[in-house]
Amino acid sequence: MSFAERGYEATSLDALAAGLEVRKQTILYWFPSKEALLDAVIDRSAADLTAALETALASAGDGWDRVEAVVRSVFRLAARRPELLGLVREVGRLGPPSATRLTAALEPLVARANDFLRAEMDAGHMRRHEPRLLLLAIYSTVIGMVTEVGVLRAVGEEPTARSLVRRRAELLDLLRSALLVDGGRREGDAGRSG
Amino acid sequence: MSFAERGYEATSLDALAAGLEVRKQTILYWFPSKEALLDAVIDRSAADLTAALETALASAGDGWDRVEAVVRSVFRLAARRPELLGLVREVGRLGPPSATRLTAALEPLVARANDFLRAEMDAGHMRRHEPRLLLLAIYSTVIGMVTEVGVLRAVGEEPTARSLVRRRAELLDLLRSALLVDGGRREGDAGRSG
DNA sequence: GGGCTCACTTACCATATGGTAGACAACCGT
DNA sequence: ACGGTTGTCTACCATATGGTAAGTGAGCCC
Numbered sequence: 001m002s003f004a005e006r007g008y009e010a011t012s013l014d015a016l017a018a019g020l021e022v023r024k025q026t027i028l029y030w031f032p033s034k035e036a037l038l039d040a041v042i043d044r045s046a047a048d049l050t051a052a053l054e055t056a057l058a059s060a061g062d063g064w065d066r067v068e069a070v071v072r073s074v075f076r077l078a079a080r081r082p083e084l085l086g087l088v089r090e091v092g093r094l095g096p097p098s099a100t101r102l103t104a105a106l107e108p109l110v111a112r113a114n115d116f117l118r119a120e121m122d123a124g125h126m127r128r129h130e131p132r133l134l135l136l137a138i139y140s141t142v143i144g145m146v147t148e149v150g151v152l153r154a155v156g157e158e159p160t161a162r163s164l165v166r167r168r169a170e171l172l173d174l175l176r177s178a179l180l181v182d183g184g185r186r187e188g189d190a191g192r193s194g
Numbered sequence: 195m196s197f198a199e200r201g202y203e204a205t206s207l208d209a210l211a212a213g214l215e216v217r218k219q220t221i222l223y224w225f226p227s228k229e230a231l232l233d234a235v236i237d238r239s240a241a242d243l244t245a246a247l248e249t250a251l252a253s254a255g256d257g258w259d260r261v262e263a264v265v266r267s268v269f270r271l272a273a274r275r276p277e278l279l280g281l282v283r284e285v286g287r288l289g290p291p292s293a294t295r296l297t298a299a300l301e302p303l304v305a306r307a308n309d310f311l312r313a314e315m316d317a318g319h320m321r322r323h324e325p326r327l328l329l330l331a332i333y334s335t336v337i338g339m340v341t342e343v344g345v346l347r348a349v350g351e352e353p354t355a356r357s358l359v360r361r362r363a364e365l366l367d368l369l370r371s372a373l374l375v376d377g378g379r380r381e382g383d384a385g386r387s388g
Numbered sequence: 389g390g391g392c393t394c395a396c397t398t399a400c401c402a403t404a405t406g407g408t409a410g411a412c413a414a415c416c417g418t
Numbered sequence: 419a420c421g422g423t424t425g426t427c428t429a430c431c432a433t434a435t436g437g438t439a440a441g442t443g444a445g446c447c448c
Binding site: 010140153156175 | 290293301304321326330331343344346351360365367369372373
């Protein structure tokens with residue numbers, strides 16, 4: 001869906017319909033309004049995203065493997081269905097009520113990630129951080145590495161498939177260094193342990 | 195400028211004019227078109243951003259201090275002039291030609307950052323990474339930590355001033371772990387200094 | 389075959405938008 | 419005092435947009 005590429009406001013129903021080789025009224029027959037269409041797209045995307053991550057996590061091991069599985073899954077989506085991640089980005093920008101809908105749909109994933117991170121920290125595998133802020137940071141980085149085509153070009157990297165692989169490797173490297181305890185240490189020892 | 199908040203397409207000249215307590219035609223008198231206005235805003239924002247970072251860097255020390263100075267500067271901007279960073283995000287999303295204009299205006303900063311990172315890596319202070327991709331990652335994380343209000347709420351953090359300080363601390367912590375050699379494990383080659 | 393629903397279409401509309409044309413008042417140097 | 423410039427305004431306009439109303443034809447059920 002080109003809501004993700006051109007942006008919601010910039011995408012007219014006529015343009016959308018033309019892309020589907022259909023008249024605008026056909027869209028309004030299936031969806032009562034443009035916003036309802038967006039909601040439907042959000043629901044569908046959230047479901048797809050959840051399914052993809054769920055699948056990836058199902059066959060993943062423990063600990064760091066799970067982080068890596070999620071990242072790889074997201075990058076696979078970036079290659080196969082870039083609109084999906086673009087939509088997440090776009091909806092986040094639109095703010096309520098659409099953003100609320102999306103975050104609500106993804107809340108279970110967030111909660112799981114939160115619990116996971118906390119558990120890993122408690123187990124001493126990961127450095128201590130505020131899990132919520134850590135999630136925000138990881139989210140931003142991953143989405144950015146995957147969707148920021150403009151910035152990518154600005155730093156002189158063309159958004160090819162090969163580049164995507166490089167970015168994935170780079171990102172995993174960074175995350176490992178940032179998160180894993182045995183991937184670095186030395187910081188003021190974690191004061192507050194639950 | 196509310197281009198940053200509501201988005202370029204979603205911001206009408208009338209709305210803009212109303213905010214300025216002026217008629218739309220006054221805007222079109224000073225700027226020949228809406229896009230010209232955007233360009234002007236971009237130029238101004240890029241200049242302000244550059245000035246802010248330049249100032250921060252001028253009184254910063256060496257090595258990691260410089261990264262920290264930049265991050266602190268960006269967070270200060272986030273508190274004082276949130277539209278500035280919002281605009282960067284928005285323009286990045288708009289794509290060419292506006293994005294090209296912005297990236298061109300910020301290119302000197304990018305080049306400097308690139309050189310800096312490479313030098314730090316060569317000196318063995320930072321882990322080896324592709325500087326360009328590293329920049330992309332840092333950019334995404336910083337902008338995200340500062341502008342992703344929706345995601346912030348989604349993870350259960352209210353975007354207050356206090357939260358901003360927490361986010362800054364968290365981000366600096368993460369960056370230190372991720373980037374610094376002595377903040378992490380033994381990386382293959384690069385002889386670790388100090 | 390008549391009625392009915394379904395998927396989709398054409399016709400149309402109210403509104404909002406970016407932009408043009410030109411009036412009008414304040415201010416200027418002479 | 420006056421012609422010109424400057425900044426803002428009112429009056430319009432062409433177009434695009436989301437949405438409503440009203441068909442139209444294919445398939446189906448009896």
